[in-house]
Amino acid sequence: MKVLIIEDNQELTRSIHDFLGREGYICESTGTLEEAKDKLGMFRYDCVLLDIGLPDGNGISLLNLIRAEHKESNVLIISAKNALDDKIIGLEKGADDYITKPFHLAELHARIRAVYRRKNLGGASIVAFNEISLNTDTFEARIHDTLLDTTPKEFDLLLYFLVNKNRVLSRQAIAAHLWGDYTDNLANFDFVYQHVKNLRRKISAAGGMDYISTVYGLGYKFNSK
């Protein structure tokens, strides 16, 4: 997948670059609106990560251009402003999703995948790995052909693991993914532990391999090998 990162902060760009690079994505980055326009004029991208606050203008103005000339590109807005207005305007102008800083890189990746699935894979929204397959339309998880009885959060969690295979997912990142930003509840990571435990138990019961392991002190990891 080819990704264009439009973000003025070099360090953040590098982090995203590194993380997505390991997933095999081809990333290009730019810090200004002008350069972004040039790049968009010359190349095709599957996904554009767009920071709203750029030194030479508001990133939202780029949306029009992207929508006019790059219909197939997914646009994910990255903003430090948690302002609802930006969110609504962004989505109205044709952005596919919106993520606010500070985000976990795994979360960003999950969002990129979700947007990509929604748009590029048509109706066939199956995420599969070995014996596990998830249907993101019907929220059905299967091990081989056995239907897994998962709760919505467990399904969400499994999908998050599958998208971020071989990555250490911190409890914070998992909690933020499952319950969103504003719940102060996240402080209680017991819930994360419980969810992961239940999920592992259900997968094993259905005859699946136990891919999920605990990473000491940090969180969990879905091991593909």
Place this chain on the structure above:
Amino acid sequence: MKLTTKFTLWYFGIMLVVLLIGGAIVYYEIQWKISRVEVVRHERLNDIIAQQIRQGGDYTGHPTRKRAMVAVIPRDSVPRGVVTFYTRGVDWNPEFQSNEYKLVVTSFYTINGLHYRVTTYSFIPSFYQLLPGVVDSFKWILLLLLVLVVISGGLISKYILAPFKRTMRVIQSFDLKQKESIRLPGTRTSEFRELNEFLKKMTDKAREDYQSLKEFTENASHELQTPTAIIRGKLDLLMESDIRDEQAILIAGMQNALERLSRIHSSLTLLTKLENKEYEAREPVCISRLTRETIGSFEELMQMKALTLYSDIEEKVYVSLHASLADLLLTNLISNAIRHNMSAEGKGIIRVRLHRDGLVIANTGHEPQVPTAELFERFKKGNPGSDSIGIGLAIVRQICDLSHFDIAYQFSSGFHILAVSFNTRVPASKFLQNFSLPLH
């Protein structure tokens, strides 16, 4: 009290004082004048009698002698330096058979070497008889003035205060968020012109301050969130590298602190936005549906904590609230009820009741260590050891204040009860009383 009424009353008071003093002056002036006129007449009469004595002849029975007394007195009885004097007093008037006010004028003359004392008198009207007349006339004057002041006060104030009232109307419709400065009507009254100039300056300043505060909030949000995002990203990457267990613990500590930092920051930013009234209700939101959805999204957590939920949600309850705020309100209240619940298996209970006038959420839990009202303050926690940042209820209260909802919090018989009243006429505390604890 209205300004006009105040002015009128003051004028009336001043008029009363002035008229009282004026009445006294008039009274004494008349009294003095009457005496003076009478004294002058008698002095002239005494002079005429003295002239008659000089000319010689018998004047007994002459009209001048009707109330006169002429006496020759020894030289040493003549007072020195005094030609004439008068006395006043009440005396018997035989003509009218009553006690009347009597004026006696005594003059001394030296005619042909003899010393004469000529005394004449007359009865004049008593001053006391004048008093009612004076009082009467002043009463009428007072009445007339009062009527005039009241009528003119109403009319003139309407005319004079018109610019003031127009200014008031403009100020009442003033909104900090408005982009253009206020337009006040022109006036020729210098005080009002000053007031208008002052108001214009003040509102402009307030608007500018509001704008810069808003910009600051947004900038602070932007500038702080980016470094936080970088730290978080780097930590995410660091986690993936080959690390030892003790390093993992260090990273986890940083992750936790970072989580708190970003949560505190976004909560504070949100509170500021709420205070700046950036989220205004555009259309009524169906709180019944939202409550059901929020409960649904927390169902798994409740199951994990083995909490029993009793909910009683009235259909189609609409409140005037921004949808995001309604969501935030419910999320905070319900997640609070879950988090601060009993941890013992099967002991925890959550009760949610929504009806047209309000929302009541009750949960079992430990007794708070600080008064419940203080828990609405920022960074106040019922249990200081808990991991939460203690800002959820502050946000809830801010949302309630903003929407003119009343909120009350009480701990009784092992239940934390939080009530929100959507109806301004019904205080939230009423729901606390009505929230009977026996479960259905």
